[in-house]
Amino acid sequence: MSLLTSLTLAEARAGLRGRQFSAGELARAYIAAMDEARPLNAFITETPERALDMAAKSDERLREGAARPLDGIPIAVKDLFCTKGVLTTAASHILDGFRPPYESTVTEKLWEAGGVMLGKTNLDEFAMGSSNTTSHYGPALNPWRKRGDNRPLVPGGSSGGSAAAVAAHAALAATGTDTGGSIRQPASFCGIVGLKPTYGRCSRWGVVAYASSLDHPGPLARTVEDAAIMLGAMAGHDPKDSTSAALPVPDFAAALTGDIRGVRIGVPREYRADGMPAEIEALWQEGVKWLRDAGAEPVEISLPMTKYALPAYYIIAPAEASSNLARYDGVRFGLRVPGDTLDEMYERTRAAGFGPEVRRRVLVGTYVLSAGYYDAYYLKAQRVRALIARDFAAAFEAVDCLLTPTAPSAAFAIGEKMENPVAMYLNDLFTVPANLAGLPALSIPAGLSADGLPLGLQVIGRAFDEATMLRVGEVIERAADFHYRPSFVAGEG
Amino acid sequence: MALDREAVARIAALARIRLDAAELEPLAAELSHILGWMEQLAEVDTSDVVPMSSVAGAGLPMREDAVTDGDCQGAILGNAPRAAPGGPTRGFFAVPKVIE
Numbered sequence: 001m002s003l004l005t006s007l008t009l010a011e012a013r014a015g016l017r018g019r020q021f022s023a024g025e026l027a028r029a030y031i032a033a034m035d036e037a038r039p040l041n042a043f044i045t046e047t048p049e050r051a052l053d054m055a056a057k058s059d060e061r062l063r064e065g066a067a068r069p070l071d072g073i074p075i076a077v078k079d080l081f082c083t084k085g086v087l088t089t090a091a092s093h094i095l096d097g098f099r100p101p102y103e104s105t106v107t108e109k110l111w112e113a114g115g116v117m118l119g120k121t122n123l124d125e126f127a128m129g130s131s132n133t134t135s136h137y138g139p140a141l142n143p144w145r146k147r148g149d150n151r152p153l154v155p156g157g158s159s160g161g162s163a164a165a166v167a168a169h170a171a172l173a174a175t176g177t178d179t180g181g182s183i184r185q186p187a188s189f190c191g192i193v194g195l196k197p198t199y200g201r202c203s204r205w206g207v208v209a210y211a212s213s214l215d216h217p218g219p220l221a222r223t224v225e226d227a228a229i230m231l232g233a234m235a236g237h238d239p240k241d242s243t244s245a246a247l248p249v250p251d252f253a254a255a256l257t258g259d260i261r262g263v264r265i266g267v268p269r270e271y272r273a274d275g276m277p278a279e280i281e282a283l284w285q286e287g288v289k290w291l292r293d294a295g296a297e298p299v300e301i302s303l304p305m306t307k308y309a310l311p312a313y314y315i316i317a318p319a320e321a322s323s324n325l326a327r328y329d330g331v332r333f334g335l336r337v338p339g340d341t342l343d344e345m346y347e348r349t350r351a352a353g354f355g356p357e358v359r360r361r362v363l364v365g366t367y368v369l370s371a372g373y374y375d376a377y378y379l380k381a382q383r384v385r386a387l388i389a390r391d392f393a394a395a396f397e398a399v400d401c402l403l404t405p406t407a408p409s410a411a412f413a414i415g416e417k418m419e420n421p422v423a424m425y426l427n428d429l430f431t432v433p434a435n436l437a438g439l440p441a442l443s444i445p446a447g448l449s450a451d452g453l454p455l456g457l458q459v460i461g462r463a464f465d466e467a468t469m470l471r472v473g474e475v476i477e478r479a480a481d482f483h484y485r486p487s488f489v490a491g492e493g
Numbered sequence: 494m495a496l497d498r499e500a501v502a503r504i505a506a507l508a509r510i511r512l513d514a515a516e517l518e519p520l521a522a523e524l525s526h527i528l529g530w531m532e533q534l535a536e537v538d539t540s541d542v543v544p545m546s547s548v549a550g551a552g553l554p555m556r557e558d559a560v561t562d563g564d565c566q567g568a569i570l571g572n573a574p575r576a577a578p579g580g581p582t583r584g585f586f587a588v589p590k591v592i593e
Contacts, residue, residue: 101568199548213547239556243549311531322508329509331586336574342591347511359510363501363520364527366508380534382544387537389545421523422530438548463548 003491004029005169009073009226010253012172016062016072023062023072027055027116030074030171033490034118037170040141040488042161044079045087046119054116061114070233071114076171078162079120080127081107081217082206086117090208091125091135094353095334104206105238106175106217113233118171122161125355126325127182127210130427132160133414134357142190142411143168143486147452153411156186156427162220163190169490173221173230177207179214180313181407181431184443187220188406188456191445191486193473194220195227198464199438200245202231203238211320212243214313214435224444224474228252231466247464255467256474261295263472266399270306271430273408280405280455283447287403287457290479291472299399303391308384309433314425315368315381316436321358322365328353360421389437396462401472404430406443406456430458440466442473445482454484495525 004026007015015021031048051074058072082088082100089095103111111117122140124132131154132140140161142153155164159176163186166174176183178196187194195218202217209215219230232252238244267288272281288298330336330349337352339345354362368377395402408429417423434441440463443456457476461469485492496504498517501524505512512520566584575587 098572101565101571213549239554242553243547245549246554305537308534308537311534314527315531315534326509330574331588332569333572334574339589342589343509344511345589346509350509351511354510360520360523360527362508362510363504363524367496367504367524367528370504370507377528377531379544380539381531382546383539383542384534384537386542386545387539389548421527 005033005491008223009172009221009229010223012073017067019062023055023058023116024052026072027051027074030118033170036490037165037168037488040143040164040168040170041138042121042140042165042168042170043076043119044089044091044122044137044161047086047117050086051116051118054111058114058116068114069229070110073115074118074172075110075115076118076121076162076165076174077107078123078159078174078176080123080177080208081175082208083107083117083120086120088120088208089137090127091123091137092353092355092358093136093335094328094349098333100206102206105203105240106207106234109236110175110233115233121159121165121174124158124160125358126208126321127158127177127179128321128357128361129157130181130185130424131417132157132186134355136355139414140164143488144191144411144453145487149451151413154189154414156189156411158182159220160186163187163192163194166190166192166220166222167486168488173219173226175234176218176220178216178218178435179210179317180435181428183218183220184431184441184456184458185407185427187443188445188454189411191454191482191484192220192222193224193227193445194218194443195231196434196441197231197235197466198245198440200243201235201440201464201466203241203244205238205240209324211317212324213320214317216435224442224470224477225253225256227442228256228470245464250467252466252470255471257471258475258478260291260472260475263296263401263468264399265291265296265298265472266301266395266402267298268301268303268306268395268402268404270303271404273429276405276408279449280408283455284403284405284457287446287476290476291403294475294479296472301395301399303395303433305384305388305391306433309388309436310425310429312381312384312388313428313432313436315377316385318361318365319369319378320365322362322369325358325362357421385436388433392433392437392439400462400468402460404458404460406430406458410449410453410455434460439463440469442469444473444476444480446476446480447482448484454482496521496528
C-alpha cells in the first residue's frame with residue numbers, strides 16, 4: 001500500500017469520504033512525517049495535539065455523512081497568520097511569546113471547512129526575504145539537493161517553511177502570503193504549486209502585516225487541483241478587511257476542464273531578463289509550445305514598465321512596512337528591553353527585536369516617507385506603480401493570461417546572494433509586477449534545471465479570473481508531467 | 494542619493510531603532526547602494542500620472558456605526574510584557590515614567 005502522505009489533497013479527500021482511512025490515521029501519518037522532516041526546520045511550532053483533536057471531530061462528521069470540504073486534511077500554516085492561543089512569531093524575536101487572542105479569517109475558514117492544523121511554518125522575518133534565511137528561528141531548508149552536491153539549499157521565501165513542508169510531504173497543503181513573490185518563488189524552488197490570488201480575494205485580517213497594499217494570502221499545494229480546492233476554502237468576503245472583495249467565490253476546481261482552446265496567452269518580451277539562464281528561457285518556450293499544442297493562442301506582448309517594477313516595489317513595500325511595524329514598541333505584546341525613558345525602551349526593544357533585513361527595510365521606508373524625500377521616492381514609486389498596472393490592463397485587452405518564468409534561477413545554496421541586498425531582491429524580478437497590479441498568479445513546477453532542481457512557470461491572470469489562470473495552469477501541469485521527487489521525502493527513507 | 498552617518502542616525506531616530514556608532518558607516522553604505530539602485534525610476538516620465546496607493550476599488554465600504562467587538566480587556570492585556578503593578582486586572586499597560 002502506498003503511503004498516506006503521498007496522496008494529493010484530492011485523493012486524500014476521496015479516501016476519507018470512502019472510509020478507506022480515517023482522519024485520525026491521516027493526521028498521525030502527518031505528525032510522524034513532521035517529526036521525520038524536523039531537520040528541514042520547516043516548522044516553528046508543531047501542534048500535534050490540536051491536529052488529533054481536529055481530526056477526531058472530522059472523523060465524527062465523516063461518519064455521520066456530514067463531511068465539510070476539507071474534513072480531515074492536514075494543513076500547515078505560515079507563522080504569519082494569527083492562530084488563537086497558538087504562538088505566532090512572524091519569525092521575529094520581537095514577537096517573543098505572542099499568543100494571539102483571535103484567529104485570522106483565512107485560518108478560521110480553513111478550520112470551519114474541516115481542515116486539520118499541523119503547526120506553524122518557518123518564514124523570513126516578517127515575510128521580508130526570498131530565501132527564508134532571515135528567520136529568527138534559523139533557516140528552513142529545501143528538501144531538494146543539487147545532483148552530485150550535498151550542500152543545503154534555500155527553499156525560497158518568504159513562505160519557505162510552507163513550501164519545504166509540502167514538498168517533503170510533511171503537510172498536505174499550506175497557507176502562505178505573497179507580497180512580492182513569497183508564495184510563488186518558494187513553490188518554484190521546491191517543485192510544488194503556489195497560488196497568489198487577486199488582491200481582495202482572501203482576507204488579510206489577522207495576518208501580521210508587512211505591506212498592506214501588496215500582501216496576498218494564498219495556498220501552496222502539490223497539484224493545481226489541490227491549490228484550487230484550498231483557495232476555495234480560504235477565499236471570500238470579510239467585512240473585517242476593508243479591502244476584501246464582496247464577490248462570490250467560484251468553484252475553482254470545477255474550472256479545471258483541460259479545455260483551453262482559443263485562450264490567448266500573452267508572452268511578455270520584457271521578461272527576457274539579461275543573464276537569465278538559457279535553461280529557464282528554454283523551459284519558457286516549451287511552456288508556450290505546450291499551450292499552443294493544447295489549442296491556446298500564444299501572442300507576443302509588451303509590458304514596457306517591467307524593469308521599473310522592482311525598484312518601485314522596494315520603495316513601496318518598505319514604506320508600508322515602516323508604518324506597519326511601528327506597532328512593535330515593547331508595550332502591548334512581545335519582546336520588551338527596558339530603558340530609563342519611554343523612547344529609550346522603544347529604541348532598545350526595536351534594536352534587539354528586529355533582524356538586519358527588517359531593520360534595513362524599516363530604515364529605507366522611514367527615509368522614503370520622511371519630509372523632503374516623500375515626493376521623490378514614495379510618490380514617484382506610486383506613480384510608476386500606476387503605469388505598471390496600466391501596462392497589464394492594456395495587455396489584457398488582447399490576451400486572457402500571461403505566461404512567464406516564476407523566478408530567474410533555481411534554488412541557491414544557503415549563504416549565496418548575500419553579498420548585497422539588491423542581489424537578493426533580484427529574485428523577485430518576475431513575481432513583483434503581479435503584486436503591484438494585484439493580479440492573480442500561479443507557479444507550476446514545469447521542469448528540472450541541468451543540476452536537477454525544480455523550475456516553475458508562472459501564469460498571471462485577469463483580476464478575479466483565477467478560474468482561467470488555474471485552467472491554463474493545469475494544462476501546463478499535465479504537459480510537464482513533473483513527477484520528480486526531492487532528495488528528502490518523509491516516509492520514503 | 495548617498496547617505497552619510499548623520500543621515501542614518503537621523504533616520505534611525507525617526508524609526509526608533511537604536512544603533513551603535515560602529516553600525517552607522519556600514520549601514521550608510523548599504524542604504525546608499527539600495528537608494529542608488531532605486532533612482533533608475535527617475536528615467537520614467539510620470540508627470541501626468543496619479544499615484545496609485547492600492548488596487549482595491551474606490552473608497553472604503555460603509556457600515557452601521559455600532560459596536561461590533563469589545564469587553565475583552567483580559568485578552569488585550571494578556572500579551573503585555575508588563576501590566577500595571579497588581580496585574581492585568583488593573584487594566585493598564587505599564588511603561589517607564591513619562592511625566593517629569
